[in-house]
Amino acid sequence: MLQGKYAAYQRMNDIIADNPTLLLAVSRFGLPLGFHNRTVREVCEAHGVDTDTFVTVINFLAERDYGLDNGHAGLRLDCLIGFLRNGHRYFLDFKLPDIRAKLVRAIEANEAGAAYRDVFLRFFDEYVEEVDSHMRYEDEVAFPYVLGLLQGHKPAGYDVHVFEERHNQIDQKMLDLKNILIKYYPSEGNSFLLTDLLIDILGCGAELTGHNRVEDYLLIPAVESLEQSIINAKR
Amino acid sequence: MKAEENLLKVLIAEPSDILRSGLSAVLNRIPGYRLQPIETNGTEGLEHLLTLHKPDLLVVNPAFWSVSDLEHARALPANPEMKIVALASAAYSDSLLARYDEVIGMHDSTEQIKQRLDRLYAPPESPADDAADSGEQLSDREKEILVLVVKGHTNKEIAQQLYLSTHTVITHRRNIARKLEIHSTSGLTVYALVNKLVELEDFK
Numbered sequence: 001m002l003q004g005k006y007a008a009y010q011r012m013n014d015i016i017a018d019n020p021t022l023l024l025a026v027s028r029f030g031l032p033l034g035f036h037n038r039t040v041r042e043v044c045e046a047h048g049v050d051t052d053t054f055v056t057v058i059n060f061l062a063e064r065d066y067g068l069d070n071g072h073a074g075l076r077l078d079c080l081i082g083f084l085r086n087g088h089r090y091f092l093d094f095k096l097p098d099i100r101a102k103l104v105r106a107i108e109a110n111e112a113g114a115a116y117r118d119v120f121l122r123f124f125d126e127y128v129e130e131v132d133s134h135m136r137y138e139d140e141v142a143f144p145y146v147l148g149l150l151q152g153h154k155p156a157g158y159d160v161h162v163f164e165e166r167h168n169q170i171d172q173k174m175l176d177l178k179n180i181l182i183k184y185y186p187s188e189g190n191s192f193l194l195t196d197l198l199i200d201i202l203g204c205g206a207e208l209t210g211h212n213r214v215e216d217y218l219l220i221p222a223v224e225s226l227e228q229s230i231i232n233a234k235r
Numbered sequence: 236m237k238a239e240e241n242l243l244k245v246l247i248a249e250p251s252d253i254l255r256s257g258l259s260a261v262l263n264r265i266p267g268y269r270l271q272p273i274e275t276n277g278t279e280g281l282e283h284l285l286t287l288h289k290p291d292l293l294v295v296n297p298a299f300w301s302v303s304d305l306e307h308a309r310a311l312p313a314n315p316e317m318k319i320v321a322l323a324s325a326a327y328s329d330s331l332l333a334r335y336d337e338v339i340g341m342h343d344s345t346e347q348i349k350q351r352l353d354r355l356y357a358p359p360e361s362p363a364d365d366a367a368d369s370g371e372q373l374s375d376r377e378k379e380i381l382v383l384v385v386k387g388h389t390n391k392e393i394a395q396q397l398y399l400s401t402h403t404v405i406t407h408r409r410n411i412a413r414k415l416e417i418h419s420t421s422g423l424t425v426y427a428l429v430n431k432l433v434e435l436e437d438f439k
Binding site for chain 2: 224
């Protein structure tokens with residue numbers, strides 16, 4: 001388990017008050033609000049979430065710098081994958097459509113901008129398509145592979161490299177969009193809509209980076225050591 | 236100033252919590268760099284971490300590392316560009332430290348550490364190039380190429396049309412992406428349109 005600022009005996013409410021950005025992680029673990037004074041452990045147990053996995057992920061997300069030492073030991077991979085799958089749903093079904101709707105509003109609010117609408121949307125939709133195909137691949141190929149490993153199945157020809165190294169490309173398109181809006185978009189006067197959109201985009205970008213890092217630094221090392229233990233057991 | 240995407244992964248292998256976290260904090264304060272410190276509390280399992288995470292920079296404490304460890308790390312199938320820096324918490328011989336790409340000392344200021352990074356990562360181009368190339372202003376040739384890219388022409392077509400080599404076109408495209416900090420063609424399209432380099436009708 002990854003030790004850090006937050007521990008299982010603390011009240012869930014206090015942790016969120018201390019670091020509100022963790023709310024998104026809490027919801028992706030499927031923990032509903034209305035915590036009363038319950039501790040992290042109590043809330044997790046009431047909803048069938050593995051406490052150590054939860055604590056590891058929030059400590060990991062709360063730190064800017066990553067400690068790699070045994071952070072993944074004791075992680076429950078099924079629980080972690082549930083968290084990641086919910087993350088995919090959050091981005092694809094909720095946040096990115098929400099940003100798209102705001103993008104349309106912000107563009108149409110500006111008379112000159114209305115002309116660019118289609119080009120902007122094409123760019124945005126291409127980005128979403130890339131995120132979608134990456135996440136769908138993980139949902140359909142990579143995660144089932146890991147869940148199979150948990151049952152002791154290790155299909156020949158597959159290993160942890162089923163996780164593609166495509167995270168950088170996804171981040172890159174998000175940066176393009178951010179740069180266009182911050183550096184080059186001709187906005188005039190009141191740009192609350194545009195600012196609000198941009199804050200959403202930046203927040204979503206940060207969330208996506210965090211999500212990808214959970215995969216790179218927690219999931220993948222944990223899968224590797226699981227593979228190793230299966231190989232060793234067969235010897 | 237580094238471009239946004241130039242993230243450097245820095246693996247810090249140091250058993251002392253205070254030194255490790257302290258170095259992370261200092262690295263995050265260096266202007267002009269986007270550094271992602273990754274920490275590990277020792278050199279055990281380092282080989283695996285280097286191949287898995289392929290850091291751009293490895294910082295190790297020579298007290299816990301032999302010369303053969305160092306040579307071994309350089310030979311790993313990790314990041315071929317990886318630099319290895321010593322975090323010298325005590326006095327070491329010059330001949331030992333000379334085997335590292337750089338040395339960070341306990342009493343270095345943030346500015347001195349920045350200078351050491353600059354020595355490792357300063358762009359190789361000559362100052363003259365730099366002056367001509369700085370800023371985001373596209374040259375006329377670059378604008379010309381940008382417009383053709385946005386209209387959907389391939390590098391080869393652009394080369395033929397402008398009597399350039401394909402290689403030159405690619406270099407121009409790379410410079411355009413670097414100056415604007417926009418890398419995808421659809422992103423460049425939005426840029427060109429918003430800045431009136433092309434009209435909507437041009438690529439319908």
